[in-house]
Amino acid sequence: MSLYRIENLEKRYRTGEVETLALRGVDLTIEEGEFTAVAGPSGSGKSTLLHLMGALDTPSAGEVYLADTRIDRLGKRDAARMRLENLGFVFQAYNLIPVLTALENAAFVLELQGVGRRERERRARQALDDLGMAAFASRRPNQLSGGQQQRVAVARALAAEPKIILADEPTANLDSETGHALIELMRHLNREHGVTFVFSTHDPRLLDSVDRIVRLEDGRVSGEETRGGNARAEA
Amino acid sequence: MLALAWRNLWRQRRRSLTSLGAVAFVVCLSLLYYSIGGAAVNSMYRNLTHSTGQVQVHVEGYRDLRDFSAALIRDAARAESTAQSAAGEGLVIGVLDVPGLLIHGDRSRALALSGRQWPDALRASYLRQNPLEGTFVRPGDTGSVVLGRSLATALDVHIGDEVVMYAPGTEGFGAGSFTVTGLVDVLDPNLASRTALVSLAAAQELAAPDAVSRLEVHFPDVNRVQEDVVSADTAERLRRALPGLSVESWRELSPMLVRVLDSIRPVMALVTVIFFILAGLLVVNSIYLGMIERIREFGVLMSLGASGRRVMGLITLESMLLCSAGAVLGAAAGLPLVGLLARGFTIPGLEQYYASFGMDPVFYASIHPSEVAFAILFALGTGVLAALWPASLASRLEPVEAMRFTA
Numbered sequence: 001m002s003l004y005r006i007e008n009l010e011k012r013y014r015t016g017e018v019e020t021l022a023l024r025g026v027d028l029t030i031e032e033g034e035f036t037a038v039a040g041p042s043g044s045g046k047s048t049l050l051h052l053m054g055a056l057d058t059p060s061a062g063e064v065y066l067a068d069t070r071i072d073r074l075g076k077r078d079a080a081r082m083r084l085e086n087l088g089f090v091f092q093a094y095n096l097i098p099v100l101t102a103l104e105n106a107a108f109v110l111e112l113q114g115v116g117r118r119e120r121e122r123r124a125r126q127a128l129d130d131l132g133m134a135a136f137a138s139r140r141p142n143q144l145s146g147g148q149q150q151r152v153a154v155a156r157a158l159a160a161e162p163k164i165i166l167a168d169e170p171t172a173n174l175d176s177e178t179g180h181a182l183i184e185l186m187r188h189l190n191r192e193h194g195v196t197f198v199f200s201t202h203d204p205r206l207l208d209s210v211d212r213i214v215r216l217e218d219g220r221v222s223g224e225e226t227r228g229g230n231a232r233a234e235a
Numbered sequence: 236m237l238a239l240a241w242r243n244l245w246r247q248r249r250r251s252l253t254s255l256g257a258v259a260f261v262v263c264l265s266l267l268y269y270s271i272g273g274a275a276v277n278s279m280y281r282n283l284t285h286s287t288g289q290v291q292v293h294v295e296g297y298r299d300l301r302d303f304s305a306a307l308i309r310d311a312a313r314a315e316s317t318a319q320s321a322a323g324e325g326l327v328i329g330v331l332d333v334p335g336l337l338i339h340g341d342r343s344r345a346l347a348l349s350g351r352q353w354p355d356a357l358r359a360s361y362l363r364q365n366p367l368e369g370t371f372v373r374p375g376d377t378g379s380v381v382l383g384r385s386l387a388t389a390l391d392v393h394i395g396d397e398v399v400m401y402a403p404g405t406e407g408f409g410a411g412s413f414t415v416t417g418l419v420d421v422l423d424p425n426l427a428s429r430t431a432l433v434s435l436a437a438a439q440e441l442a443a444p445d446a447v448s449r450l451e452v453h454f455p456d457v458n459r460v461q462e463d464v465v466s467a468d469t470a471e472r473l474r475r476a477l478p479g480l481s482v483e484s485w486r487e488l489s490p491m492l493v494r495v496l497d498s499i500r501p502v503m504a505l506v507t508v509i510f511f512i513l514a515g516l517l518v519v520n521s522i523y524l525g526m527i528e529r530i531r532e533f534g535v536l537m538s539l540g541a542s543g544r545r546v547m548g549l550i551t552l553e554s555m556l557l558c559s560a561g562a563v564l565g566a567a568a569g570l571p572l573v574g575l576l577a578r579g580f581t582i583p584g585l586e587q588y589y590a591s592f593g594m595d596p597v598f599y600a601s602i603h604p605s606e607v608a609f610a611i612l613f614a615l616g617t618g619v620l621a622a623l624w625p626a627s628l629a630s631r632l633e634p635v636e637a638m639r640f641t642a
Contacts, residue, residue, distance in 0.1 A: 056538055056634045077542050084540025091638075095535040099242035111236065112540050156539075 003164060003196055004030035009062035011048050022048040024219040030198060035190040037207055038200040040216035046200035050168050054087055055079040084112055088157025090167035094149040096141040102128060102152045103137040109160040127159035131185060147178035167199035171206055183209055240552040254521040255561045258614055261514040262565025265507045265610040270573040270600035272503045276496055277601050280460045283492060284485055285360050288451030289466040291488055292318060292473060293481045303405055307446040315450060321476035322452045322469055328352040329447035331438040335402035337431055339390040346429045348400055350438020356455035369394045369417030377437040380413035383421040383430030405442035461603050511617045518621035522554045526625040533629050534637025543630035550626035551619060558618030562611045576600030
């Protein structure tokens with residue numbers, strides 16, 4: 001059973017009289033434990049695809065299944081619950097809560113889940129430790145570098161032990177060295193803890209360490225590559 | 236969530252402090268307002284009940300009787316004793332009002348001479364309000380009278396002078412000579428020129444042996460309306476003990492005053508609501524701006540799995556924390572002030588005005604715990620109501636659009 005199954009996904013945006021097709025019939029499956037990059041130039045539909053996978057937006061057509069449960073037509077409350085129970089998010093702009101410490105940020109999703117204080121602190125500390133951020137637990141985001149903030153954001157996603165972490169251009173605001181280090185860290189978590197990662201990027205230098213690359217172009221999957229040289233061009 | 240809500244408040248320190256200060260000011264103002272309103276209500280209650288008692292006993296239909304004798308309660312000593320048994324801790328006193336003419340030299344004034352018993356507690360209370368020069372009425376003394384200063388001036392009487400009371404058509408001697416032993420400064424100008432006080436024995440000797448116009452039941456320690464839980468019960472017990480006589484509590488005796496007293500608190504509650512609406516507008520402004528500035532953040536929270544209700548709860552919590560802190564500060568400032576005013580205060584320039592209504596110009600601030608709770612609950616309610624609109628807006632945000640939002 002695939003973790004994610006996406007069938008003929010379309011997304012149209014209308015601005016006044018102008019209609020933009022952000023996704024044009026995307027089919028995709030993600031297996032448990034995969035470490036997948038969705039690559040493509042700006043405007044290719046990467047973020048839109050991740051938003052639809054996270055039920056943050058509703059598609060114009062097509063279907064999205066998470067563990068065989070259809071999630072593309074959930075109401076707001078059910079979608080929020082589904083995200084809380086199954087997904088972790090990492091954003092390009094880190095999006096940590098500025099008034100909370102690194103530890104509190106890492107524990108935030110656990111608090112939303114209703115995990116008790118002691119347990120969520122333990123798990124948040126463990127997640128920060130896994131990301132090499134234990135020493136910065138009491139710092140607030142404005143006291144951390146961009147790379148450190150993004151690692152806290154990954155810890156936040158990781159601490160809740162989601163089925164999958166969706167990361168929308170997590171390295172876009174980082175220099176290439178820090179970005180590469182973060183991808184390596186995520187890769188490590190994927191291997192050691194079996195966490196499934198799907199992240200979007202338009203930086204080709206970051207794609208060396210992924211299992212699988214899904215290339216998007218003009219809202220379509222233009223090709224897929226798996227590590228080991230298997231490549232498949234689409235349409 | 237509590238820590239997050241509290242810290243969020245201090246992102247815009249000045250704005251939050253302004254709103255918090257407004258709530259604190261309103262809570263403080265409300266407490267002062269209630270305590271001063273309470274002072275006025277209790278002052279009216281005290282003035283009324285100290286002069287009339289909490290309960291009165293008359294003959295049936297006394298209001299329509301024109302004949303002096305027909306309005307008398309006969310066998311007063313027995314009636315008083317029966318009433319005292321029924322009144323429990325209440326102080327029962329007999330009062331005899333004698334219509335007549337007070338004469339000094341070639342001057343005279345028509346008045347109602349008041350003969351009454353003066354237990355210590357009532358005498359002290361009366362003299363606190365109506366300062367005395369000379370000696371007050373002594374129990375059993377049948378030859379002394381205390382006059383209101385205005386009456387004494389009108390009759391050109393001084394302490395030590397003799398006056399004659401003429402009470403035609405009554406059942407006693409009908410006339411008597413009294414020595415003026417004291418003068419009282421009566422605050423109520425309507426009473427000032429008519430006050431002549433003698434002992435009950437003196438009045439009975441003059442006009443109606445062993446009879447009284449009325450029995451009054453006083454509870455001298457009950458000084459606040461809220462504490463008056465005895466009047467109605469006592470009146471009921473007296474009705475059973477004294478069949479054939481008319482028994483009325485102060486509420487039945489002074490329906491106009493009761494209407495005034497009963498309307499004061501609703502009016503105060505209404506004014507308080509207006510205070511809190513004004514403060515609430517500031518809180519709404521603060522919470523709304525805070526919400527607009529954090530729309531992206533709410534988008535992130537929702538992306539992470541926070542439901543709209545959760546976001547709504549966070550904003551409401553922030554607003555309630557702001558108002559709670561304001562309420563605590565306001566109460567901390569207001570209650571000591573109320574304590575200070577509870578020692579007694581006057582409103583400069585209005586002493587005569589209050590005196591013209593027979594009210595003690597010295598007010599004693601008084602606040603009931605329920606009113607403190609009311610003010611604090613109002614502050615919390617303001618917090619909830621002020622958050623409703625911004626919280627509702629935030630709860631309806633679409634996560635993706637919210638994360639793209641730029642203020």
